[in-house]
Amino acid sequence: xxxxxxxxxxxxxxxxxxxxxxxxxxxxxxxxxxxxxxxxxxxxxxxxxxxxxxxxxxxxxxxxxxxxxxxxxxxxxxxxxxxxxxxxxxxxxxxxxxxxxxxxxxxxxxxxxxxxxxxxxxxxxxxxxxxx
Amino acid sequence: xxxxxxxxxxxxxxxxxxxxxxxxxxxxxxxxxxxxxxxxxxxxxxxxxxxxxxxxxxxxxxxxxxxxxxxxxxxxxxxxxxxxxxxxxxxxxxxxxxxxxxxxxxxxxxxxxxxxxxxxxxxxxxxxxxxxxxxxxxxxxxxxxxxxxxxxxxxxxxxxxxxxxxxxxxxxxxxxxxxxxxxxxxxxxxxxxxxxxxxxxxxxxxxxxxxxxxxxxxxxxxxxxxxxxxxxxxxxxxxxxxxxxxxxxxxxxxxxxxxxxxxxxxxxxxxxxxxxxxxxxxxxxxxxxxxxxxxxxxxxxxxxxxxxxxxxxxxxxxxxxxxxxxxxxxxxxxxxxxxxxxxxxxxxxxxxxxxxxxxxxxxxxxxxxxxxxxxxxxxxxxxxxxxxxxxxxxx
Numbered sequence: 001x002x003x004x005x006x007x008x009x010x011x012x013x014x015x016x017x018x019x020x021x022x023x024x025x026x027x028x029x030x031x032x033x034x035x036x037x038x039x040x041x042x043x044x045x046x047x048x049x050x051x052x053x054x055x056x057x058x059x060x061x062x063x064x065x066x067x068x069x070x071x072x073x074x075x076x077x078x079x080x081x082x083x084x085x086x087x088x089x090x091x092x093x094x095x096x097x098x099x100x101x102x103x104x105x106x107x108x109x110x111x112x113x114x115x116x117x118x119x120x121x122x123x124x125x126x127x128x129x130x131x132x
Numbered sequence: 133x134x135x136x137x138x139x140x141x142x143x144x145x146x147x148x149x150x151x152x153x154x155x156x157x158x159x160x161x162x163x164x165x166x167x168x169x170x171x172x173x174x175x176x177x178x179x180x181x182x183x184x185x186x187x188x189x190x191x192x193x194x195x196x197x198x199x200x201x202x203x204x205x206x207x208x209x210x211x212x213x214x215x216x217x218x219x220x221x222x223x224x225x226x227x228x229x230x231x232x233x234x235x236x237x238x239x240x241x242x243x244x245x246x247x248x249x250x251x252x253x254x255x256x257x258x259x260x261x262x263x264x265x266x267x268x269x270x271x272x273x274x275x276x277x278x279x280x281x282x283x284x285x286x287x288x289x290x291x292x293x294x295x296x297x298x299x300x301x302x303x304x305x306x307x308x309x310x311x312x313x314x315x316x317x318x319x320x321x322x323x324x325x326x327x328x329x330x331x332x333x334x335x336x337x338x339x340x341x342x343x344x345x346x347x348x349x350x351x352x353x354x355x356x357x358x359x360x361x362x363x364x365x366x367x368x369x370x371x372x373x374x375x376x377x378x379x380x381x382x383x384x385x386x387x388x389x390x391x392x393x394x395x396x397x398x399x400x401x402x403x404x405x406x407x408x409x410x411x412x413x414x415x416x417x418x419x420x421x422x423x424x425x426x427x428x429x430x431x432x433x434x435x436x437x438x439x440x441x442x443x444x445x446x447x448x449x450x451x452x453x454x455x456x457x458x459x460x461x462x463x464x465x466x467x468x469x470x471x472x473x474x475x476x477x478x479x480x481x482x483x484x485x486x487x488x489x490x491x492x493x494x495x496x497x498x499x500x501x502x503x504x505x506x507x508x509x510x511x512x513x514x515x516x517x518x519x520x521x522x523x524x525x526x527x
Contacts, residue, residue: 009162033191064270064290065187072191090163094292097158098195105166 002129004107009088012102012122015130016081019053020114021045026062027069027095036078054118055080056109060092070095082120084109084127135164135304136171144300152203152244156296163293164304173305177208177261177284178298179254180246181270182291184215184484185233192291193233196240199295205245206301210254212271213424214238215486218250218454218479230486246298250479251453253362253424255282258455263384266309268297272373273366273423273500279376281361283384285309288375308376316349316378316387324398326353328517329363333499334404336367338396340374348377349390356382362423367499405515408502410493413512417491418525419482420518421451422498427459430476433522434465437472440526447491448474448525451481474525483508495524 021044025031030040036051051073060066070092073079079101083092088105096103102122112118117131143149144157160172182188188196215234216226226234238248249257252271255278261267263283269275270289278284287307289297297303307313320339326332339348348368356364356379368374378387420433433450442448450469452460457478460466469476482494483504493512494505505511516524 007165009166010158033189064292065182065192067290067292068182068188068192068195071195072189075191075194088166090166090293091290093162093166094159094290097162098155098292 002111004111004127006104006106006125008122008125009093009103009105010096010101010122012082012100013120014054014081014102015119016052016054016117018056018112018114018116018118019045019048019050020056020112022058024059024061025057027060027066027091028063030062031069031073033069033072034076034078036073049078050080051078053080054082054084054120056084056112058086058109060089062091064091066091067095067098070101071099074099074101082122084112084120135161135169137161138172141172141302150202152199152201153299155199156203156299159293159296160300160302160304164306167304167306169304169306171305172302173266173309174301175207175266175268175297175303177259177265177267177269178205178294179210179212179259179269179271179274180241180291180294180298181212183212183237183241183250185230185237186215186484186486188237193237193240196237199299200240200243203244203299205298207298208259209246209298210249210259211241211246212250213252213481213484214250214479215484216480217477220477224475224477225490226486244299249453251424252481253426253453256424256426256456257453266303268294268303270294272369272375273362275375276365276369276377277362279308280365280378280383280385314376314385314387315347316390317346317392318343319349319351319390319393320396321393322350322352322396324396324401326356326360328497329360330497330515330517331401332356332360332364333367333497333515334401335396336364337371337404337408337499338400340368340370340372342394343372343374345373348374349380349387350377351380353379353382359426359429363498366423370500370503408499408513408515410512410514413493413514415493415495415514415524416445417447417482417494417511418521419449419451419494419496419501420521421449422481422483422496422501424481425450425452425456427456429518430456430460430465431463433518434460434468436519436522437474437526438468440472442473442525443527446525449477449482450474451477454478472526495521497521
């Protein structure tokens, strides 16, 4: 079983399916706060909902209001189960803390791929691939 | 390197002071860990952004309400502009629905002990740190002004992290709190003479677009007023994310002068103006006061508008802070402006008010206002001196 270790950004444990992108995400303006759909024009995930997924992306970009979008998603039940980054930016970090979304960074995200089933233990900063 | 917490920091983190303080401390310590801070430091002043209901939305408001349940500010905390004038919103065409929601946002902040100034220029109305003081400010233009012109020390905070600093009185010691990260990295020699706030905005546009996060050291500007510096700060922060710059003989911070040198020519400024001027802009909206106008700027505008009338089909917003508006009322400037058919709008600005669809073309002296008018409201823009803006309004 493949295991990756990084750094805890916000605590929590969960299990779910990976939604993977090699492009950075701007939550403010780039993600619909009510549906969880990525709406940024031309983004790899345009039209795809991040709700209920283990969302893997390099880092965040854009306005600091993005933290509140993660909070809105979690209130609407449309937040990702967990967030995995190469390097978490402050906007996403703060968003995960206020929304209580488990998050890990300093992960070699190239070693993960779409639709893998993974176990996330953010307390220890560990991701385990259960099913490829 | 690990983040060391004091006994008091730990009490906050473990929830001894309630849930809001605990959440706030989680934010501060997590940012500290991400950026490799060794400790938390006290801050004496906070400026919070994310106030317009237009940007915050219902979820943001819900978060504020949650924090307001048991959260109280520990230090002087002031607020960024809201989406409307909190008193005269009706005559500016703001809907009652929006007004109600905007008021709920302001009330939530007030409940936490935030001074609801609603301005992007807190340093003009009573939140004025001194040289070397550690503060935690959001609002990119004010951050740039505080670091560069005043010489206080702050990172570029976001809405929630600034609120977290307010509730804990702490921030993590990293980034621009540390001397070594405040040194100039590239020298800009300014050749053209800068005459007005719009020229300083254009210079901010040129340097902002060029500097790629390298801290500028600017020479060749013999003098600059506070109004011109606030225009420059807003622009260089908007177009380049610049949080600190040095200007020879004008700003107070010590720095080594970098060897790497760039030149800014009159052609560069002209090109910037061309880029901010849309072709065939049909100007129906004139706004001055981004960042918020000072009493001196309002005094000048009032004298330009004296006895004149704003042309049919045009709307004029002069935006400022409420205490400055009150002073303008006392001095009779408000009457001169409003009798001409222009609005002296407090608490809000053309960048955060819900104005989309209401106008088609903005004329302003502010390079920053051009950015938001285009990006958020789909307005066409023209950048001119304040005098030319007022001329356009009454012609």
